[in-house]
Amino acid sequence: MTAITIRDVSESTLEALKxxxxxxxxSLQTYLLxxxxxxxxxxxLADMMTRLDRETRSDVSTSDILAAIDEGRQRR
Known part of the structure; x- marks a missing residue:
């Protein structure tokens, strides 16, 4: 495996991580890993938006939705 070095970490940040x-x-190493x-x-976020766009496509139009709402209200 490769080792990673992070420079210029402030003492307050290091203490908070510890x-x-x-x-x-x-351990600090396990926590950071x-x-x-x-x-x-x-x-x-871009990957999630692409996935949502791909998986949430619908052929229902706004007018279809509004018509269904109106129909439901008329049944009350």
Whole structure:
């Protein structure tokens, strides 16, 4: 595996990360590896929008929806 070095991390940031890792019962390295891995697996907003666009297509028009609403109201 490859090692990653992050430079110029402030002491306050490092301390906050150490605390979060400790609260989770993990080492700093394990905590950061989990964080980076989770981020790498999370799709970007653009990818999510593309997927939503692809999977949520509908042939129902606005007028069809409004007609169905009106029909439902008339049945009351």
């Amino acid at each position: 605390i979060k890792a400790a609260k989770g019962g993990r 989990d964080l980076v891995t989770r981020d790498a697996r999370t799709p970007s």
